[in-house]
Amino acid sequence: MLKLVTFAPAFGAPSASPFGVKAICLLKMAGAEFEVVAGDPRKAPKAKLPMLVDEGTTIADSEDIRSYLEQKFKVDFDAGLSLEQRATSRAIIRMCDEHLYFLLVCDRWLIDANWEIVREKFFGMIPKPIRGFITGKIRKKVRNSMHSQGVGRHTVAEQLTRADKDIKAIMVLLGEKPFLFGDTPTAADASAVGVLSAMAGSPTKTMLSERINTDMPLIAYLKRVREALYP
Ligand SMILES: N[C@@H](CCC(=O)N[C@@H](CS)C(=O)NCC(=O)O)C(=O)O
Known part of the structure; x- marks a missing residue:
């Protein structure tokens, strides 16, 4: 298996x-x-x-x-899509995997209230006396890598503006359809649900999680993809 x-x-x-x-x-x-x-x-x-x-x-x-x-498995995750739709799908996947993802990392790791909870969830197995020291070093590494990547140089409000533009693009593409390219989930839905649901599931209320959790069509879309594709 x-x-x-x-x-x-x-x-x-x-x-x-x-x-x-x-x-x-x-x-x-x-x-x-x-x-x-x-x-x-x-x-x-x-x-x-x-x-x-x-x-x-x-x-x-x-x-x-x-x-x-x-x-x-001889499957095509973009079955039925035109060449133009396949190109759009690729761009959406890149946007989710290589841009929205880093905004999620900033939200989870660099916002203090979130980090307090994320640290315990991800690193609770580290013995308490050394947990703060070790996780502090890991967080510093993440902060530096977000700075190198570029998104870490923006304020939280600026990051939100960037996320919002991506999310709006996804919602324009979705339109009235159940999934991004029609009645059946495709590869782009798999990338979108991963990162957008993670943003929605932020352990504390942040500007980013609020952006998603107050967008009812987006929430309904994520629920549909989860029902179709989660184990
Ligand atoms: N391009 C990779 C990205 C995978 C990735 O960034 N994974 C993160 C978790 S979301 C990771 O393993 N981080 C551990 C580390 O950097 O030490 C993919 O699509 O699988």
Whole structure:
């Protein structure tokens, strides 16, 4: 059976990682039999999770997991889409995976009230006397990497403006359809539900979580995708 190694469930999602959620949704769409196990990114080929283990083969990165599943199960996660829609789908996936994701990281890790809860959820297994010291170092690394990435240089309000523009683009594309490209979920829905549901599931009320949780059509869309694709 296929084994998806990812971060444990958190904040109402089947994995703390939106990429783990995306991979779970793709596995479900492929009709694969799979189990989800919690793992350590340091042991993964690219030192990140998720990774998929199929007997002796390990596939790292949700994008490569997608390609692997497409080949193995002869599925097309964008079945029925025109070339133009496929191009749009790719752009949406990039926007979710490579922009909105980093805004989620800032929301979870850099907003103090959220961090207090995230720290206990993600690192509660570290013995208490050294937890503060170790997690402080990890948080500093995340802060530096968000600064290098660029989003960490913006204020929370500026980050929200950026997220809002992306979310509006997703909602324009969705229109009145149940899923981004019609009546059936496609690859873009798997990326969107991972990151947007994680934002909605913020442990404390933030500007970003409020943006999502007060947008009723968006909430209804996320519920639909979760019902269709979560295990
Ligand atoms: N491009 C990768 C990104 C995966 C990723 O960023 N995973 C994060 C969790 S959401 C991770 O493993 N972080 C651990 C670390 O950086 O040490 C994918 O699509 O799978």
